[in-house]
Amino acid sequence: MRTKWLNSSLLIVATMIFFSCKISSKLEVKPPLDMKQQPNIVVIYLDDLGYGDLSCYGATEINTPNIDALADGGVRFTSGYATSATCTPSRYALLTGVYPWRNKNAKILPGDAPLLIDTEQQTLPKLLSKAGYQTAIIGKWHLGLGSGNVNWNETIKPSPNEVGFDESYILAATQDRVPTVYIENGHVVGLDKNDPIEVDYKKNFEGEPTAISNPEMLTMKWHHGHNNSIVNGIPRIGYMKGGNDAKWSDVDMADHFLKKAQDYVKNHKRNPFFLYYAMQQPHVPRTPHPRFVGKSGMGPRGDVILEADWCIGEFMKTLKEEGLLENTLIVFSSDNGPVLNDGYFDEAVEKLGKHDPKGGLRGGKYSLFEAGTRVPFITYWKGRITPNVSDAIVCQIDLLASLGNLVNRDEKSTDSENLMNTFLGESNKGRDNLIIEANSHTALRSGDWIMIPPYKGEVINKNVGNETGNSLEYKLYNLKIDVGQKHNLAKENPQKLKELMVVFENLKQ
Incomplete structure (x- = not known):
């Protein structure tokens, strides 16, 4: 009786293990990426x-x-x-x-x-x-x-x-x-x-009101550039019909x-x-x-x-x-x-x-x-x-x-x-160098430093009043001590300027 009971128990256990393995094997079959x-x-x-x-x-x-x-x-x-x-x-x-x-x-x-x-x-x-x-x-x-x-x-x-x-x-x-x-x-x-x-960015469609021709339709007054088609009382850039x-x-x-x-x-x-x-x-x-x-x-x-x-x-x-x-x-x-x-x-x-x-x-x-x-x-x-x-x-x-x-x-x-x-906050290591851009002009952020090459063009954007960064001389700032970029160090630190110029040119290749 005891032998029969043991055999039956072993058979049940074996059966459970078999089906458990079958189920387990199905669960473990994953696509290449477990989404x-x-x-x-x-x-x-x-x-x-x-x-x-x-x-x-x-x-x-x-x-x-x-x-x-x-x-x-x-x-x-x-x-x-x-x-x-x-x-x-x-x-x-x-x-x-x-x-x-x-x-x-x-x-x-x-x-x-x-x-x-x-x-x-x-x-x-x-x-x-x-x-x-x-x-x-x-x-x-x-x-x-x-x-x-x-x-x-x-x-x-x-x-x-x-x-x-x-x-x-x-x-x-x-x-x-x-x-x-x-x-x-x-x-x-x-x-x-x-x-x-119909949309056109060069000429208006005949008879369509604009900020220039129909200022009485405006609920918002334009300052510069935004004087074309009027939609919802707001003058826009470009013409639409x-x-x-x-x-x-x-x-x-x-x-x-x-x-x-x-x-x-x-x-x-x-x-x-x-x-x-x-x-x-x-x-x-x-x-x-x-x-x-x-x-x-x-x-x-x-x-x-x-x-x-x-x-x-x-x-x-x-x-x-x-x-x-x-x-x-x-x-x-x-x-x-x-x-x-x-x-x-x-x-x-x-x-x-x-x-x-x-x-x-x-x-x-x-x-x-x-x-x-x-x-x-x-x-x-x-x-x-x-x-x-x-x-x-x-x-x-x-x-x-x-x-x-x-x-x-x-x-x-x-x-x-x-x-x-x-990005996950598991490291404090970021970029060594980064090229930034404004209006097709580029500059270099490198460590604590930023170097802006000389560029022709307006110093102040006359429409919005922001400084452009344009000038006829190199600009060099140490952002760790001068985040407001008030002190141009290009002449005081020509060695650092030269170093960053080389980095800048290499990165742009």
């Missing part, structure tokens, strides 16, 4: 936000609690850079990992420009797609569309969808440029085919993009996704929703910064509610430094008060000085990143190589460096 272990990736990109525009970067006259929460829970970089002091070049670098000065066409584009990124070129969304990610852009594009002479009334190709994005919901260029319509996966949203869109049903509502734009970003997260939460959430604030025209009008005390510019902070807070709530916060890496930054008067009279200068958008830096948008390219830069991943402040030199151009490393897609890139450990 459940890969984090979602979100890049939140603001437009013209300055180094000193956030309370987490020292602002005292404005409070940005939701962005501060990212900084308090992540890594706040004190030497984080866009590649360029203007939008199109910075966006090109972020998505391609290539310095924009290598592409002669990487300049501020009109709204009808052809696609700047070659469809055969490596891009961040392409790289992540190869790693199994679903990819999307929601917000500002400004990297061109089509291959020239876009027909806005048909499918627009190539578009973001042809350079790696599975889904795209964008404004073609900027809020102050025509066409003033949303474009979803290459199609104008809400277009009435009986009211076709038709498409009335498709035109966006400026004051609802922030809410509109936020809802799209939230819906995207909800619809794709089951698999890893990459979302490039490119917000339009605080670029002109600054059109805060009525909920935010007057809230900052600094006019529309301050109000839209508060609006952007609120949007980010709402987006973060969505990640939390959907159970995604602990598995999402967020990168927050801006495409270039600040500018106050960039085309409209909106009291940005008059109501600035004690606020310093530059955060003690010199220059601003369009400038080779630090405030042109040194921008807020934060990485956040709840439970993975230990809160920290880092002085490491990092740049948006490095996201391609770094995120590629994170998802096990190490691929060669021209200029992008793998700084993933730095």
